[in-house]
Amino acid sequence: MSFDPVAIRRDFPIFDRTIRDGKRLVYLDSGATSQKPQVVIDAEVDFYRLHNAAVHRGAHQLAEEATDIYEGARQSVAAFIGADIDEVIFTKSATESLNLISYAMGNAPTGNRFHLKAGDAIVVTEMEHHANLIPWQQLAARTGASLSWFEVTPEGRLDLSKIDSVITEKTKVVALTHQSNVLGTINPLEAIIARAHEVGAVIVLDACQSVPHMAVDVKDLGVDFLTFSGHKVLGPTGVGIFWGRSELLAELPPFLTGGSMIETVTMTGATWAPAPRKFEAGVPNMAQAAGLAAAVKYISNIGIENVHAHEVLLTKYLLEKMSEIEALRIVGPTNTDSRGGSISFTFGDIHPHDLGQFLDSQGIAVRTGHHCAWPLNRKMGVPATTRASLYLYNTLEDCDALIAGINDAQKYFGR
Amino acid sequence: MQLDNLYQEVILDHYKNPQNKELASDNDAQVHHVNPSCGDEVTLGVKLDGEKIASINWDGVGCSISQASTSIMTDLLIGKTLTEASEISEKFLHLMQSKGSEEGDADALEDAVALAGVSKYPARIKCALLGWMAFKDASVQAHSAKEN
Numbered sequence: 220m221s222f223d224p225v226a227i228r229r230d231f232p233i234f235d236r237t238i239r240d241g242k243r244l245v246y247l248d249s250g251a252t253s254q255k256p257q258v259v260i261d262a263e264v265d266f267y268r269l270h271n272a273a274v275h276r277g278a279h280q281l282a283e284e285a286t287d288i289y290e291g292a293r294q295s296v297a298a299f300i301g302a303d304i305d306e307v308i309f310t311k312s313a314t315e316s317l318n319l320i321s322y323a324m325g326n327a328p329t330g331n332r333f334h335l336k337a338g339d340a341i342v343v344t345e346m347e348h349h350a351n352l353i354p355w356q357q358l359a360a361r362t363g364a365s366l367s368w369f370e371v372t373p374e375g376r377l378d379l380s381k382i383d384s385v386i387t388e389k390t391k392v393v394a395l396t397h398q399s400n401v402l403g404t405i406n407p408l409e410a411i412i413a414r415a416h417e418v419g420a421v422i423v424l425d426a427c428q429s430v431p432h433m434a435v436d437v438k439d440l441g442v443d444f445l446t447f448s449g450h451k452v453l454g455p456t457g458v459g460i461f462w463g464r465s466e467l468l469a470e471l472p473p474f475l476t477g478g479s480m481i482e483t484v485t486m487t488g489a490t491w492a493p494a495p496r497k498f499e500a501g502v503p504n505m506a507q508a509a510g511l512a513a514a515v516k517y518i519s520n521i522g523i524e525n526v527h528a529h530e531v532l533l534t535k536y537l538l539e540k541m542s543e544i545e546a547l548r549i550v551g552p553t554n555t556d557s558r559g560g561s562i563s564f565t566f567g568d569i570h571p572h573d574l575g576q577f578l579d580s581q582g583i584a585v586r587t588g589h590h591c592a593w594p595l596n597r598k599m600g601v602p603a604t605t606r607a608s609l610y611l612y613n614t615l616e617d618c619d620a621l622i623a624g625i626n627d628a629q630k631y632f633g634r
Numbered sequence: 635m636q637l638d639n640l641y642q643e644v645i646l647d648h649y650k651n652p653q654n655k656e657l658a659s660d661n662d663a664q665v666h667h668v669n670p671s672c673g674d675e676v677t678l679g680v681k682l683d684g685e686k687i688a689s690i691n692w693d694g695v696g697c698s699i700s701q702a703s704t705s706i707m708t709d710l711l712i713g714k715t716l717t718e719a720s721e722i723s724e725k726f727l728h729l730m731q732s733k734g735s736e737e738g739d740a741d742a743l744e745d746a747v748a749l750a751g752v753s754k755y756p757a758r759i760k761c762a763l764l765g766w767m768a769f770k771d772a773s774v775q776a777h778s779a780k781e782n
Contacts, residue, residue, distance in 0.1 A: 240636070572672055572697035572761065573641075580637040588672040596673065602695045603673045631637075632646070632698075 222525045224614045230256040230517075231612055242582025245620045250400050250428065250561045250608030251586050252450045255514075262513035263455050266506040273502045275479060289505045292512035293495070296460060299515040300445070301436035306468060308461040308495040309508050313427045314350040316446035316461035317394075319474040319498060320423055321354035324392065325361050326472040333391075333421075333471055337363030340389040342420070344369040344377055344406075345598050346399045349591045351425040355394055364391070369411075371598050375402040375551035382414050390420040397429035401590045401606065402551030402599075403534070403561040405429065412441050421467065427451055431518075431610070432559050433527040443467055449507060454514035458507035461498065468494035475500040518611075526611045530560040533609045533618055537562055540622045547625065550604050560609035563590070566625060569632050571605040577628040578605075583620055639751035640758070641698070648702035648745075653709050658691045663775035667768040669760050674700045678768040680776040685715045690769060699749070699758050704765025706745045716773060723766055730759050 228234045231254045238244045246254060266288060272281035274289045290304075297304045310316045327333035335341070341355050341364050359366040369385055370378045377395075386393060393415045398405045408424070415422050421443040429435055431452035437445050444467070449458035463471065473480060473491055477500035482490040491497045518526060535555045541547050546567035552558045566574055575587035586606040589596045596602065607621055657664070661679030668675045674696030681689035690708040694701065707726075711719045722742055729738040729747070734754035738747035752762045 570697040572674075572699070572758075576640065576755070576758070577637065593673065602675075632641075 222521070222529050224529065224612055227521070228612045228614075230258070232257055232260070234612070238582040238584075239580055243620075245581075245583040245617045247607040247609065247613065247617065247621060248584045248586050249431075249451070249610035249613075250590075250606060252456070253431065253453050253610055254612065255455070255510075256453060256517050258517050259453055259455065259510045259513045263506045263510040266509045271506075274505055275496075285505055288509050288512075289503065292508040295512035295515055299519060300430065300460075300462065301438050302462050303465060305493070305495055306437075306462055306465050308463075308468075308498045309503050310446075310459040310461050310498075311457055311504060312459040313425065313446045313448035314459070316459050317350050317354050317423070317425065319461055320444055320446075320463075320471070321358040322474045323471050323498075325358050326474070328472075331470060331472065335362040335364045335391055338389060339364040339391045340387060341366050342368065342386055342390050342393040342395075342415075344395045345371040346375075346377070346402060346404065346406075346592065346595050347394070347396055348400050348425065348427070349593070351394055351396060351423075352594070355392075365389075369395070371402075371595065373599075375399070375404050375599070377404070377406055379407070379410055382410060386411070386414045386418060386420065388418050390415065390418050392421050392423060394423040394425070396425040396427075397435070398426075398432070398559045398561070399551070399592075399595075400428050400561055400608075401563050401592045401595055401604065403559045403563070404552055405433075405557040405559055407557065408440060408442070416441075428559060428561060432523075432530055434523045437462055449511040449514070452511070452514055453517060454511035455507040458504050458511050460511075463494070465494065468497070473497050473500070477501050479503075521611065529611060530609050530613075531555050533613055533615065534558065534560040534562065536615060537607065537609070537618045537621070540618065541625075544622070544625060546629075550599050550601055561606060562608070563604040563606040565601055565604055567629065569628060571603045573632060574605050574625070574628050577631055578621070578624045581620070581624045581627070583624050585621075640755060642748040642751065644706075644745050644748040645698060645702040648705040649698040652701055652705040654689075654691050654712070655693060655705065656691055657693045658689060661689070661691070661772075661776070662779050663772045665768050665772045665775065667764060667771065669696070669700065669764050671757075671760065672697070674761060674764055676700070676704055676765050676768050678704070678765065678772050680769065680772040682716075682773075682776050682780055685717070687712055687714055687716065687719055687773070690772075692765065692768070694765075696764065697758075697761055699752060699761040700764045703746070703749055703752075703762040704768075706749070707765050707769060710744055710746055711769065716777060719769075719773065723770060726766060727763070729753060730762055 270284040272285040423444040424442040426447040430447040450456040480500040571587035664679040676694035678692040
């Protein structure tokens with residue numbers, strides 16, 4: 220089957236509606252959240268309509284069906300990222316996943332490999348989303364560990380020239396993004412992983428912007444932990460994934476405690492169930508897990524490689540068209556080498572908020588502001604940018620609409 | 635087009651030629667406010683002459699709405715008493731919360747009624763209020779500094 224974004228759009232009911240007085244919806248904000256195909260909406264609705272019960276308990280048919288759907292969803296997600304099933308943990312969001320690992324490390328007692336103390340170091344990068352920065356700032360503050368980071372070059376790439384002095388014998392964890400939500404940069408992981416493992420540190424990969432857009436196999440990558448959100452990969456909101464290598468999950472203490480995550484409980488203490496349940500306290504987000512499973516199956520049927528190739532094509536097209544617009548400055552790599560379809564830019568004197576408002580009046584949805592990466596914006600010398608982010612349902616027509624919108628905005632605000 | 639209600643000529647004029655946009659060094663109070671959702675920033679100082687507002691001066695970065703609204707606000711409130719300024723500010727806040735149902739009191743708000751269209755765009759109301767909230771904060775601080 221050849222890749223046909225127009226046919227794909229028909230699977231997404233939102234494209235049937237119009238925007239701002241009858242305009243065609245040009246959705247270029249998938250970096251913030253993706254739209255949902257009908258199969259995902261159906262999976263979530265069907266769970267509530269036909270199978271709703273609390274998983275892992277209840278001696279009745281509905282509980283059995285709910286458990287089968289929930290654990291089946293875990294299997295689907297595991298297959299999608301090349302993981303073992305017991306390594307896949309459902310959280311409410313990628314943000315929660317990153318807080319899970321950082322708080323769990325903070326809970327690690329002396330002697331545990333995840334224990335942090337003054338003298339230890341946490342390494343991040345300047346291009347992190349706040350969700351993969353602030354939890355580590357907080358962990359450093361709680362434990363006395365130091366926080367250091369890889370800098371970003373003016374071209375929007377990680378500066379690895381000082382890798383041996385950024386990751387040192389003191390480093391216990393290196394947390395970084397796979398693909399920048401602002402720059403679109405896809406980070407080279409091999410050297411960073413090799414250096415981290417050389418000093419005995421673990422790698423936590425924020426894959427929110429990569430898993431939806433390119434083939435990600437956790438075993439091939441060689442990372443230790445990986446997180447992503449469901450709603451950016453065509454799934455529902457309220458579900459995220461935390462993946463870890465099984466031997467590491469066995470040693471990592473829990474974050475949230477309560478029902479479902481225990482082995483035995485007395486009035487004075489408790490022991491933990493093995494992963495994944497150790498990290499899934501409470502009745503989980505079952506309907507959302509079902510929706511996420513439908514999403515990754517939908518993508519797998521199309522082929523993630525095809526999705527990626529389509530996005531590369533659109534990104535290349537858009538980058539070329541943008542380079543022809545005077546006063547437009549792309550903030551991030553200007554070619555498609557190791558780059559995804561998140562394109563941030565500034566445009567002359569027109570503030571991103573005003574440009575975004577104008578584009579909205581044309582039915583074009585973009586993101587404006589600092590994109591939850593304030594330190595990166597400062598580093599790149601821009602208070603805010605406009606971001607167009609692409610996905611499988613975008614077309615060349617969408618790209619042309621954006622370019623026309625940018626040019627029209629210049630006329631509008633130049634009056 | 636509907637967008638013209640938002641971007642009225644007077645707003646774009648103030649954006650291009652902002653008034654009182656130069657920080658003074660002898661303010662009675664100076665504050666720094668940000669809009670965390672978009673990164674807009676304003677630093678604003680107030681100087682009082684008794685109950686009267688002798689100066690409002692500022693610097694900042696942000697969209698046309700936040701910059702124009704701050705500029706218009708300074709033009710409007712300089713020379714007023716703190717009580718008058720507070721009444722005008724309340725009227726402006728009310729206009730911003732009107733969801734497009736009101737045109738604003740042109741006698742009290744003067745050029746600031748040009749911002750009425752903002753109230754139809756919930757995401758932009760914070761932009762329009764950034765400078766006004768900074769003024770409120772700074773004027774309270776300036777007033778209590780004078781009293782002590």
